Amino acid sequence: MIHHQKYVKELLKKYDFESAKVNHTPMGPATRLDEDPNGKSVNQTNYTGMIGSLLYLTASRPDISFSVGLCARFRSNPKESHMTAVKRILRYLRGTNNLCLFYPRAGAFDSKGFADADYAGDLVNKKSTSDMVQFLGFCMVSWSSKKQNIVALSTVEAEYIAAAACCSQLLWIKQQLRDFGIIYDCVPIYCYNTSAICISKDPVYHTRVKHIHIRHHFLKDNVEKGLIKVDFYETENQIDDILTNPLNREKHEKMRMELRMLKLR
Known part of the structure; x- marks a missing residue:
């Protein structure tokens, strides 16, 4: 604990x-x-x-x-x-x-990440807020809630940038675990925006996203290499909402439990 x-x-x-x-x-x-x-x-x-x-x-x-x-x-x-x-x-x-x-002694040790974004949530300069959470099994090992460096022109762009940042962190975690002999072939990132998922998989969409900075397209590159996969996750179950928006009490406490935050005995 x-x-x-x-x-x-x-x-x-x-x-x-x-x-x-x-x-x-x-x-x-x-x-x-x-x-x-x-x-x-x-x-x-x-x-x-x-x-x-x-x-x-x-x-x-x-x-x-x-x-x-x-x-x-x-x-x-x-x-x-x-x-x-x-x-x-x-x-x-x-x-x-x-x-x-809370970090239990035993349990699964699979790696996964969650990515989300609050489009144009900053009232001053209209920049979006990215959040991401990375897990090893049931244990949260990394998280971030950060204002994006650029002004996203659409919800899809904001979500895609958040997923790219999550991808970067998961690749770093994979490399650290490799030093301990723990090797993952493909790590999933869960995202609720289907258009952002399509951009990472389908080159047809790329003509519509030329405005997205080239450095964020390394997510698609890693998906093609099989190192990362981006999967759909329902909005109501997106457990990293607590890092993106202020929530009501019921949802805040639910998300807190999903992040394995427990009360000390």
Whole structure:
């Protein structure tokens, strides 16, 4: 079990949230943060310190990765609306301080990845947010929630870029495991966007995606080599949604369980 329980307690004590009201999700499902130019400014040093502390915590708490990453985009000029969002994360941590990443001793050891994207989710520059999760058996070994470097011109492009990033990480994991004598022929990536899957398999689609940067087409190259395969996965079961969007309590807790985040005994 991997956790930062002691660190969370110290963090809550440092910012005087030990007896604060508990929230059941790190961010409300309707929350949409922007630069808030008319909002009241808050202390930048204090805000940056809180963000830095929370970013460190994401090493064992993927359930707050999206929320912390979104709030971190406004460190240069934080407003009250941004501080309110950060405080909600702290109140969520107070109610979930006993969560840990669980790694069972035995079980399957197959490798797989999940990729998703929130198209044009950033209200400031309309860039999409990519998320990906990689598993070895039932164990989550790698995850990421990151704003894309380019502005995607379609949902398909945003999803394809996310899948390409997941492919890169899975190839790195395969190489690391090869050093230990564990060899995989083909690793699946699960994606719910059928058009993105078709782009990775069918060259006919390439005339429609010339605007996608050439570096992202290495996903198709690895699919053709048989190192990676991209399979369909239903939207409602996409377990990495927690890294892309703010969710309601029911779905947030369901996704958290799917990521093997359990309560400490």
